[in-house]
Amino acid sequence: EVFVLLRGRCILYIGEGNEGIHSLYAEEMVPLKVYNVKRGVWHNHTLSRDAVVLIVENKDTADHNSPLCPLDQAQRERLLELHAGLWDGRPVADVGSE
Numbered sequence: 001e002v003f004v005l006l007r008g009r010c011i012l013y014i015g016e017g018n019e020g021i022h023s024l025y026a027e028e029m030v031p032l033k034v035y036n037v038k039r040g041v042w043h044n045h046t047l048s049r050d051a052v053v054l055i056v057e058n059k060d061t062a063d064h065n066s067p068l069c070p071l072d073q074a075q076r077e078r079l080l081e082l083h084a085g086l087w088d089g090r091p092v093a094d095v096g097s098e
Helices: 073-087
Strands: 002-007 010-016 023-028 034-036 042-047 052-056
Touching: 002 010, 010 073, 023 073, 042 073
Parallel strands: none
Antiparallel strands: 002 034, 002 052, 010 023, 010 042
């Protein structure tokens, strides 16, 4: 999938790992920059109320070929930390599993 922030704010979250998510990353999107998320990579995002994001995906993308990947409590807490760090204006780099 390809994401392009057109207006507002958006944080893109990426999870990496072969057998589940082992590392979580967050990046505040820059307007008009292209972000490419490869097939099979867990991702999510947070938007400001005024955000407009262009999303381009394969024509066959659907629920049946987009598996859910549940996050454990520590991963959910880490996403909240990443979000707070970026949304509050503090830079946050990547977060790996300990």
